[in-house]
Amino acid sequence: MACTEVVLGPLTLKNPVMPASGTFGYGEENAGAFDPGELGAVVAKSVRLEPAPGNPPPRLVETPAGLINAVGIPSEGVDAFIRDQMPLLRQTGTVVIVSIAGSTALQYGELAARLSDVPGIDALELNLSCPNIGHGLPFGQDPGLLAEAVSAARGNTGLPIIAKMSPNVTDIAAMSKIALDAGADILAIANTVNAMVIDIWKRRPVLGNIAGGLSGPAIRPVAVRNVWRVYEQVKAPIIGSGGIVTWQDAVEFLLAGARAVAVGVANFINPNAMKEIIQGIQGYLDSQGFESVEDIVGLAHTIGRSQ
Amino acid sequence: MYLTAEVTLQEEVVEGIYRLCIFTPTIASLAYPGQFAMIRGWEGYDPLLSRPLSFHRIDFQCGQVEFVYKVVGRGTALMSKWRPGHRVAVLGPLGNGFPAPVAPAVAVIGRGMGTVPLLPLVESARREGIGVFSFLSASHAGGLVDLDRFMSCSDQVFVRTDDGSLGAPGVVSEDLERVAKSTQLSAIYCCGSRRLARAARDLAIFLRIPAYVSLEAHMGCGVGACKGCVCETKDGYSKVCKDGPVFELNEVVF
């Protein structure tokens, strides 16, 4: 049997599959299809410093092979998160990644400080797709804000930092370099793609928040290309995500250069998806004669160079 | 519970409204009135998400659950093509359903497809020997599915249609008010109309009895993980899938 362990810089996972933040629950929200301890890691819904209600409904709208969400990161606040969610996450017995979202760069620092001493956290993921309070642009879309947010977190924690990058930029590789220079250890490529739907009969946007982030199979080729590009340009471990539903999709991301994959919307349509993906990757490696996941990371690059 | 199960029956009840039966002893043994299931049974990713449907009948003995749905878009149109033997993925039972009816009698008030989740409640009240008064409205007679079942399980049924195709002109909320004056009700259950919900809420407050409403929202996961399906309640946003779909009427902000 091929080895499924992967090393992402300071973080070692027993297999390369984890949920994408905000799409999987660990307590009673777990659809109960399998033991989350079987995952390479568990990733919590992004947490904020203070409680926040999130966006007005409707928060979801479907598009062909996609889902736009404008949930808006409702949060119980970091204190309640530590008290109520951490015990559940810790109990899973696998690597625990906590996603944080700030409205200011300083808040990323404060969140990192608050979470650093909490037992059972193996890494922090910075959700850089939330708008900052100042001029409303997401951190991940402005080089200066991005550097500030990542440095603020880095300054306050020794935990591995995953920078979850926004695909809504001209050059995701250049932005990734900025995140790494500011102290990130691992890159998550990428978050949702800006999108909206207009109801032609009501003649207004469908979502309460007007626009949101597109996920699902609709964005997969975009995400694969982003992983491909970052892998070429930047030396850092990549967690690939965007529209992964099957193990074949996951293998595509690994071949493009991801060392691990995050699964989002697929959890909604098949609560067993991540388990099936873990098994499928194993089966692929075995049947294709590879000894470990690491053997196929970025393998597609050695065959064809991108222009 | 997430499982694949077989369609055992599909029939068009009236134009555009279908009855779907699925054989799943596990879910049939766990479900209770007011709960729902997320259902998906097509290839590919369009539509992407599963569709939530309320249980219309829970037949524990036959291991079967029944849904009644209206074709409103792509998902329900695909659903209407399923034939017996077709296998579908079902996640359920989900959510908090209706609190069990208590003696002496309950009132159910619903409009259109909103009468669907009320039927299993009415049937279970009848089994327990609890009185039932049903107040049903729709735009036209065809919009009232399984009226005969409501009839056979209720002490009295009041029907009103907008076009007058069934029942005398009038509004069911006034019928409910009238009945409540002469009958002791232990609770009111409501679904399918904001106007009826507001009327039921005000009446319940006046009568000092509990009232419940089943709400709908666009759903992602159906299990409380995505926070996509919220409605406004007195405590802020609540998840329809996990905190509901049945809420205390008084808690909901309309």
Ligand SMILES: Cc1cc2nc3c(=O)[nH]c(=O)nc-3n(C[C@H](O)[C@H](O)[C@H](O)COP(=O)(O)OP(=O)(O)OC[C@H]3O[C@@H](n4cnc5c(N)ncnc54)[C@H](O)[C@@H]3O)c2cc1C
């Ligand atoms: C808990 C719950 C129980 C339900 N039970 C039943 C039932 O027993 N019978 C039944 O006929 N329907 C029921 N519904 C509604 C049903 O889920 C939707 O009609 C269905 O998902 C529409 O799918 P579609 O692909 O056909 O339509 P879409 O193409 O997705 O949408 C068509 C139209 O319907 C609207 N719509 C879609 N989903 C919803 C929704 N969840 N709530 C309100 N409007 C919606 C859209 O805005 C659009 O205008 C229930 C919904 C919930 C949340």
Ligand SMILES: Cc1cc2nc3c(=O)[nH]c(=O)nc-3n(C[C@H](O)[C@H](O)[C@H](O)COP(=O)(O)O)c2cc1C
């Ligand atoms: C309902 C919903 C909620 C999400 N919440 C978060 C979140 O809190 N933090 C975050 O970093 N990403 C969030 N995301 C983005 C996902 O983590 C993921 O990056 C994205 O959905 C793309 O992956 P997918 O196509 O596999 O879903 C959310 C996505 C969805 C659909």
Ligand code: FES
């Ligand atoms: S549908 Fe996901 S939280 Fe309700």
